[in-house]
Amino acid sequence: MSYDFDLVVIGSGPAGQKAAVQGAKAGKKVAIVERDKVLGGACVHRGTIPSKTLRENALRVKNMRANAALANFQLAEDTEMVTLINRLDQVLLAHDQYMRKQIDRNNITRIHGRAKFIDSHTLEIARVRDADYCIKAQNIIIATGSFPRKPDNIAVDHEYIFDSDSVLSMLYLPRSLTVLGGGVIASEYASIFQALGVKVTMIDKYPRPLGFLDQDLTDKFVHAFESMGGTWLGEHNVVSAEFDGLAGVITRCDNGLEIKSEKLLCAAGRIANVKDLAIENAGLSLSDRGLIPVDNNLRTSVANIFAAGDVIGPPSLASTSMEQGRRATCNAIGIIMGRIASTIPSGIYAIPELSAVGLTEQQARDKHGEVIVGKANFEEIARGQISDIQDGMLKLICAPDGKELLGVSIVGEGATELIHIGQMALLSQSPVDIFVESIFNFPTLAEAYRVAALSVIGQREQRGKG
Amino acid sequence: MSDQALSDAANTVAGQLQHKIDQRQLDVPMLPEVASKVVTLSQDPESDAAKLAQLIQSDQALAGHVMHIANSAAYTPNASLVSLQQAITRLGMNLISDIALAASISAKMFKAPGYESHINYIWRHALATALWGKEIARVCRRNVEATFLCGLLHSIGRPVTIQCLLELAKKNDTELTEQDMQLLEEKYHTPVGIAVAQRWQMPQIVCESIEFFHAYENANLAREQTTMINGGAAFATHLLKPEVLGAAALGELPVLADLNLYDDEIATLMDKKDDIKSTMEAMLGR
Numbered sequence: 047m048s049y050d051f052d053l054v055v056i057g058s059g060p061a062g063q064k065a066a067v068q069g070a071k072a073g074k075k076v077a078i079v080e081r082d083k084v085l086g087g088a089c090v091h092r093g094t095i096p097s098k099t100l101r102e103n104a105l106r107v108k109n110m111r112a113n114a115a116l117a118n119f120q121l122a123e124d125t126e127m128v129t130l131i132n133r134l135d136q137v138l139l140a141h142d143q144y145m146r147k148q149i150d151r152n153n154i155t156r157i158h159g160r161a162k163f164i165d166s167h168t169l170e171i172a173r174v175r176d177a178d179y180c181i182k183a184q185n186i187i188i189a190t191g192s193f194p195r196k197p198d199n200i201a202v203d204h205e206y207i208f209d210s211d212s213v214l215s216m217l218y219l220p221r222s223l224t225v226l227g228g229g230v231i232a233s234e235y236a237s238i239f240q241a242l243g244v245k246v247t248m249i250d251k252y253p254r255p256l257g258f259l260d261q262d263l264t265d266k267f268v269h270a271f272e273s274m275g276g277t278w279l280g281e282h283n284v285v286s287a288e289f290d291g292l293a294g295v296i297t298r299c300d301n302g303l304e305i306k307s308e309k310l311l312c313a314a315g316r317i318a319n320v321k322d323l324a325i326e327n328a329g330l331s332l333s334d335r336g337l338i339p340v341d342n343n344l345r346t347s348v349a350n351i352f353a354a355g356d357v358i359g360p361p362s363l364a365s366t367s368m369e370q371g372r373r374a375t376c377n378a379i380g381i382i383m384g385r386i387a388s389t390i391p392s393g394i395y396a397i398p399e400l401s402a403v404g405l406t407e408q409q410a411r412d413k414h415g416e417v418i419v420g421k422a423n424f425e426e427i428a429r430g431q432i433s434d435i436q437d438g439m440l441k442l443i444c445a446p447d448g449k450e451l452l453g454v455s456i457v458g459e460g461a462t463e464l465i466h467i468g469q470m471a472l473l474s475q476s477p478v479d480i481f482v483e484s485i486f487n488f489p490t491l492a493e494a495y496r497v498a499a500l501s502v503i504g505q506r507e508q509r510g511k512g
Numbered sequence: 513m514s515d516q517a518l519s520d521a522a523n524t525v526a527g528q529l530q531h532k533i534d535q536r537q538l539d540v541p542m543l544p545e546v547a548s549k550v551v552t553l554s555q556d557p558e559s560d561a562a563k564l565a566q567l568i569q570s571d572q573a574l575a576g577h578v579m580h581i582a583n584s585a586a587y588t589p590n591a592s593l594v595s596l597q598q599a600i601t602r603l604g605m606n607l608i609s610d611i612a613l614a615a616s617i618s619a620k621m622f623k624a625p626g627y628e629s630h631i632n633y634i635w636r637h638a639l640a641t642a643l644w645g646k647e648i649a650r651v652c653r654r655n656v657e658a659t660f661l662c663g664l665l666h667s668i669g670r671p672v673t674i675q676c677l678l679e680l681a682k683k684n685d686t687e688l689t690e691q692d693m694q695l696l697e698e699k700y701h702t703p704v705g706i707a708v709a710q711r712w713q714m715p716q717i718v719c720e721s722i723e724f725f726h727a728y729e730n731a732n733l734a735r736e737q738t739t740m741i742n743g744g745a746a747f748a749t750h751l752l753k754p755e756v757l758g759a760a761a762l763g764e765l766p767v768l769a770d771l772n773l774y775d776d777e778i779a780t781l782m783d784k785k786d787d788i789k790s791t792m793e794a795m796l797g798r
């Protein structure tokens with residue numbers, strides 16, 4: 047069979063983009079198909095970057111409020127969202143141009159259209175301006191990302207009840223917002239809007255938000271959220287949420303509780319975006335969880351088709367998607383790869399930030415028994431005091447021998463950057479002592495590593511004596 | 513500079529109109545007090561249903577009209593609403609303010625003898641644009657709330673231009689041909705529209721969506737809004753004059769491609785045709 051391309055990548059999010067560039071760098075003839083007018087996927091246009099831009103301003107607002115003695119600050123009642131996501135256009139434009147250049151420089155064919163499988167090697171491309179046509183490819187990588195899951199009992203209308211794709215299209219900051227869900231996106235938006243002065247109620251069926259993180263961390267997060275004025279309602283089952291006909295939303299729980307708010311954000315997870323792909327034509331099907339199943343090499347059940355990024359499910363992060371995209375291509379074209387690092391950090395840009403790598407305390411106990419845990423509260427660190435970082439903590443989780451590092455968890459401003467120090471220690475399998483032997487700048491938050499490590503070493507010595 | 517296609521009389525009138533626009537002396541019809549209050553109320557985070565009901569009740573004709581519309585089949589199939597307050601509870605503040613706005617700013621505001629049915633069409637088209645704009649915004653995951661007002665007012669310059677032209681012609685004691693009127697309406701409705709929106713103190717996005725309606729790619733703050741309104745206007749034309757813009761031609765319009773709407777998405781929007789038609793008729797009080 048003759049092919050138009052050695053490799054066709056569907057989707058230009060972090061996964062697709064890195065997959066395409068890797069293929070081109072290996073000398074293959076590559077095309078990237080994107081249904082949107084712009085490149086970058088959810089990450090650039092509906093998720094990561096826009097929400098982080100809003101967060102930056104939310105932090106500024108929060109800091110100005112906290113420093114009322116320095117600046118007499120009050121956010122206007124009718125603050126428009128555009129003023130809060132002000133630099134977004136520039137950020138997005140720069141990003142789009144950078145990606146376009148990278149794709150053109152690597153001679154990757156850019157196709158604006160929507161791909162649909164005809165068979166395992168053929169894709170039909172629907173276009174908004176011109177007639178549809180087909181292309182044939184030796185290998186295909188599905189990187190079509192995910193979209194917000196829409197529960198049956200929540201009438202998302204993008205006017206009163208939003209999902210994470212549409213929430214930033216609100217014109218004005220609402221006075222109150224109910225957030226359904228306790229995952230990453232829910233926690234990020236709930237705390238960001240609360241920091242902006244919106245009255246936020248966060249509801250989830252689980253007892254704590256961000257249940258995959260260390261409990262110490264989520265306790266601090268909830269404390270910080272409630273100190274800003276937010277309300278966390280764990281173990282509440284939402285039975286319905288609807289526009290009450292009076293410019294507001296009523297959320298009803300099965301215990302009879304009713305919550306009224308001006309707007310609602312439904313962040314009830316994300317599902318694989320295969321809507322238009324007709325994957326069955328290629329011989330593929332979804333797993334029970336609505337994801338595309340792949341093996342360790344990111345290969346689907348059809349030999350020449352691979353998948354990467356949010357379509358294959360957790361951890362559903364831009365950072366991981368990029369690496370999966372790169373690897374999917376390498377595997378498809380026969381470049382031998384080592385194993386993907388098992389130490390993927392998770393970064394949650396809530397206010398405050400949370401980040402973790404390796405095992406949580408509970409996971410470590412389940413696996414290794416009597417582990418040793420060292421903690422450092424940011425209030426005890428000079429930098430934390432200077433910067434008035436409350437609810438900040440760094441936790442080192444070590445094996446029962448008190449030497450081997452198993453995981454690092456951090457909550458507090460700077461957590462997503464700080465985590466990489468711990469990640470490097472884990473990757474290089476350094477003993478916990480490295481944090482005491484090396485010298486950190488003073489005053490920095492990184493010093494917390496030293497304080498927590500000293501605590502571990504202290505406990506290790508106690509244990510040795512005992 | 514005179515325009516070759518225009519009669520001499522029209523050139524004179526055009527010069528006077530341009531002068532009025534430049535000097536900010538345009539005779540802009542007053543925004544009915546209720547309408548302006550409805551806009552203010554619907555943008556006031558502190559406002560509530562009681563205030564809106566009170567406001568509408570202060571204008572008896574409007575109150576009657578709103579109740580009539582609220583009780584029409586499009587909104588309340590079994591016509592059971594007895595009070596404004598109840599109507600607001602049932603239909604929502606935003607919808608009632610949309611209805612009140614559409615009812616208080618209406619074709620009847622303009623005095624343009626001989627052009628009543630043309631202005632009526634402009635008005636129906638504007639309302640349809642507003643309603644289609646909302647649906648497009650939903651599909652595109654863009655702001656739904658503001659689209660109604662932008663759509664409703666995108667062509668406000670047209671009736672005002674017609675009225676001004678007729679007044680000026682009368683002053684000059686001349687008559688303008690139908691062709692003159694058409695050409696001048698095309699030429700002046702945008703600057704006149706901007707002047708009206710500014711005089712009425714409409715939000716910035718409304719002013720921008722009027723200014724850039726025909727060249728939405730140049731809009732700045734309200735680019736998405738303006739593109740959606742332009743698309744909404746195309747759907748409105750198709751709804752009201754399918755003989756002018758058929759379904760196939762609509763689907764080929766560049767604006768729908770610029771909105772990145774694929775064929776099936778356009779088809780899904782088309783399915784809303786009957787709903788929009790009955791909502792529109794209801795809002796017009798039919």
Ligand SMILES: Cc1cc2nc3c(=O)[nH]c(=O)nc-3n(C[C@H](O)[C@H](O)[C@H](O)COP(=O)(O)OP(=O)(O)OC[C@H]3O[C@@H](n4cnc5c(N)ncnc54)[C@H](O)[C@@H]3O)c2cc1C
Binds near residue numbers: 089365393
């Ligand atoms: C609000 C929010 C905040 C987030 N914050 C973070 C964060 O801080 N850090 C982090 O690491 N991650 C974050 N994420 C997650 C991150 O955005 C995703 O993990 C990442 O975008 C997934 O990349 P992807 O390439 O798999 O898919 P996507 O980025 O979703 O890209 C998929 C692309 O495929 C295109 N496509 C779909 N179907 C077709 C088709 N049939 N034909 C052609 N093209 C098609 C889509 O238009 C899209 O452009 C966040 C997500 C959200 C929603």
